[in-house]
Amino acid sequence: MNSKFIKSGFFLLGTVVLASCGNSNPTTAPTAPPPTPVTTYVADVEDVTVVDTYPGVVVPLNEVELRAEVGGYITAIYVKDGQKVTKGQKLYEIDRTKYVAAHRSALANVAVAKANQAKAKKDADRYTKLNQQEAIAKQRVDYALTDLANAASQVAAAEAALASVASDLKRSLIVSPLNGTIGISQVKLGAFVTPGSTLINTVSTTDPIAVDIAVNQRDIARFVGLQNNASVLKDSVFRLEMQDKSIYQMSGRLVTIDRAVDPTAGTIKVRISFPNAKNALLAGMNCNLKVLNRSEGKQVAIPYKAVAESLGSYSVFVVGDSSKAEARIVKIGSVFGDKVVIKSGIEKGDVIVAEGGQNVRPGAVVAATKN
Structure with a gap:
């Protein structure tokens, strides 16, 4: 029984071998792949307006920070936060008591100095006339003229002191330096402000x-x-x-x-x-x-989707003779809408692959449909 099965197996194997040897036809050559379907675009020039x-x-x-120029307590706030203000409008007041007193004292000092100057001038005039009549020693005239010069200097000093205290008095009332809007106050009523350092508010x-x-x-x-x-x-x-x-x-x-x-x-x-x-x-x-x-001037522009980027360089497939696609390195410019400016690599009239480029290999034949 077993010998019959073995003989049948050898017979079938021999039949397969003979059938294989009998097929003497040569191997058929591989057929070329079909053209890759793509959508093409003809590069053109146009006026380009991009938005940077x-x-x-x-x-x-214009913006000004309001800082205290004299020290003291805030005794009045004349505006609300965020209010529109005009140039010269009163905004804040710093306690003016000592500045008013200093101003009055300076005024009195100026008055005294001017009175002394007037007396010295009368003395100098009188002694000068007596000297012309040789009725007084010349030395006395010299003393009188010196007293007059000293009195004039004292007037100048008193007036300078008056200007200083008048400036302090003026600075104790803070006014808007421009037309604009004032911000949120940095100080409250009764707060103490230090000259040169305390930020009171900002006007802009x-x-x-x-x-x-x-x-x-x-x-x-x-x-x-x-x-x-x-x-x-x-x-x-x-x-x-x-x-x-x-x-x-x-x-x-x-x-x-x-x-x-x-x-x-x-x-x-x-x-x-x-x-x-x-x-x-x-x-x-x-x-x-x-x-x-x-x-x-006009510039070459193509659809941005036609541009491929690799390692910082840009390329575009250009359809040449025999419908073969050639990868060409390009330099791009500004992007506007769905297009991009081509600074080099593409000329007007070149046919490029606008869609389907991801399926194209360099040198491959493409079946183009114009966009």
Whole structure:
């Protein structure tokens, strides 16, 4: 029984071997892969307007810290926190008792000094006439003239002392140095203030108000041109993006470019003013300044999605002869909308792969559909 099964196995094996040896047809050559489907775009030139974004901080165009210039206790506060104030308006009063007394004393000293000067002048005049008549010793005239000079010096000293105490008296009443808005008071009624160190409050202008940005030094020439361009405001070159991504409705005007570049950061401060009638912009707010950047002349632009990045370099697939895709290194410029400026590597009229580039290999044949 077992021998029959073994013979049958050898027979089947031999049949398979003969069948394999009998197939003498050569191996068929591999077929070429089908073209990769892509969407193409013809590179063209166009006028380019991009929007550069700079982080900014809202600052007052004018701001003054109110500090005590004389010492004493706060005896009166004439304004409320956050109130609009006008230049010269009374804000705070420091105890004036000793300053009023010192001022009166100085006035009296001036009066005494002037009276002494008048007496010395009369004596000098009288002795001078007697000397002309040779009725008095010349030495006495010299003494009289010396007394007159001393009296004049005493008047000058008394008037200087009066000016000093009058200044202290004036400084005991703190007034607004400008038209603007006063902040939250740093002192309360009855508080003691020290001259030169105690911060009482801050007054700042609010309309217009400004935004400060840091600009790279290579862009200084462009911003100088914007500063001298009268149409900047009309063209809405400067706009603000608030923290909630809303756009401030009023356009800005470049008012100041700082005097020097920060050597550490390589940037320069630029200040743009904005109308602020509704007080929507508050000092210290963070925002983004949007600056229109119009190119001079037309530039090559392609869809940004066509650009591939690898290790800091950029490339684009260009469709050449026989519909073969060639990877070409490019240098990109500003991005605007869904396009990007190509500074080198692509010329007007080049056919590029706009979509499907991730499936393309260099030298591969593509089946193009124009975008």
